[in-house]
Amino acid sequence: MRRRRTDRSRSGRSGIDLRTRVGSVELSAPVMTASGTAGHGDELAAYVDLSRIGAVVVKSLGSEPWPGNPAPRVHATPSGMINSVGLQGPGVEAWRERELPGLLATGATVVASIWGRTVEDFAAAAGQLVGIDRRVVAVEVNLSCPNLDGGAHLFAHDPAATAEVIDVTAVCGLPRWAKLSANTDRIIDVALAAREAGAEAVTVANTLMGMVIDVDRRRPVLGAGGGGLSGPAIHPVAVRNVYDVHAAAPDLPIVGVGGVVDGPTAVELLLAGASAVQVGTASFADPRAVGAVLHGVETWCARSGVSRVRDLIGGAHG
Numbered sequence: 001m002r003r004r005r006t007d008r009s010r011s012g013r014s015g016i017d018l019r020t021r022v023g024s025v026e027l028s029a030p031v032m033t034a035s036g037t038a039g040h041g042d043e044l045a046a047y048v049d050l051s052r053i054g055a056v057v058v059k060s061l062g063s064e065p066w067p068g069n070p071a072p073r074v075h076a077t078p079s080g081m082i083n084s085v086g087l088q089g090p091g092v093e094a095w096r097e098r099e100l101p102g103l104l105a106t107g108a109t110v111v112a113s114i115w116g117r118t119v120e121d122f123a124a125a126a127g128q129l130v131g132i133d134r135r136v137v138a139v140e141v142n143l144s145c146p147n148l149d150g151g152a153h154l155f156a157h158d159p160a161a162t163a164e165v166i167d168v169t170a171v172c173g174l175p176r177w178a179k180l181s182a183n184t185d186r187i188i189d190v191a192l193a194a195r196e197a198g199a200e201a202v203t204v205a206n207t208l209m210g211m212v213i214d215v216d217r218r219r220p221v222l223g224a225g226g227g228g229l230s231g232p233a234i235h236p237v238a239v240r241n242v243y244d245v246h247a248a249a250p251d252l253p254i255v256g257v258g259g260v261v262d263g264p265t266a267v268e269l270l271l272a273g274a275s276a277v278q279v280g281t282a283s284f285a286d287p288r289a290v291g292a293v294l295h296g297v298e299t300w301c302a303r304s305g306v307s308r309v310r311d312l313i314g315g316a317h318g
């Protein structure tokens with residue numbers, strides 16, 4: 001298998017070896033942006049040296065441009081936020097032409113992300129990734145958006161539907177990471193089905209379905225009604241799901257996401273079994289967050305006598 005890797009620094013400024021591997025993808029650091037929280041291009045470059053983080057995972061892209069949901073699309077909640085952005089994006093082809101070059105110019109390692117309403121949509125989006133720049137090291141297959149037609153396309157709630165989508169996305173030629181849903185009690189079965197169908201890794205997990213109601217208007221706050229809850233409120237849910245998937249399939253690489261705000265919350269997901277983590281909601285409060293979390297991981301390792309980040313992976317399992 002062709003191995004994709006980043007060739008940058010082998011260790012951070014602290015001397016800690018930050019390198020990790022997600023399936024065949026070697027990353028220079030274990031902290032990435034979460035899809036949907038760093039735009040489609042170089043939006044965060046003014047705040048973070050994107051060449052030093054593990055990867056920029058771009059917002060999910062369809063095979064065609066898509067306008068997304070009606071406003072308001074984001075709303076602060078206690079200990080997090082809720083969104084119903086609704087997959088707004090330019091489509092894979094326009095992204096490759098207009099946004100990817102600027103992102104690559106920052107020195108970032110890039111992970112694409114694709115979505116679809118149907119299996120055929122996913123196949124079309126995956127097909128549009130063929131021949132992409134080698135610095136796009138993987139594609140996250142978003143099987144778990146809660147905001148498409150009110151959650152009607154949650155492929156990740158069903159092992160067979162997940163397998164079908166992962167299977168047809170092989171055409172892209174990139175390592176595939178299946179982005180799973182926390183809104184199901186079948187996450188382990190779905191993770192195993194994704195692996196069986198060819199996913200190299202699973203991203204655990206997307207937002208939790210929720211709703212906020214404006215009591216004065218007596219209507220949901222978000223334009224689409226419901227949305228996806230994220231941030232510190234869901235961190236223990238992410239830790240539990242990562243822990244359970246790792247326990248069931250210790251050899252299946254996991255990218256952990258949910259409520260990572262600092263070094264310790266990132267380390268928690270690594271100890272639960274993640275090989276790398278993503279930072280999302282924290283970037284809405286502070287666009288420097290992903291860099292700060294990486295620095296926090298380094299600081300935590302230095303204080304704790306850990307010289308290689310990858311030695312933490314799964315460390316909470318007895």
Ligand code: RRO
Pocket residue numbers: 036060083084085086087088115142144145146147206207227228229
């Ligand atoms: O765009 C969105 O509304 C969205 C997506 Br694609 C997703 O995967 N998760 C989420 O909370 N929002």
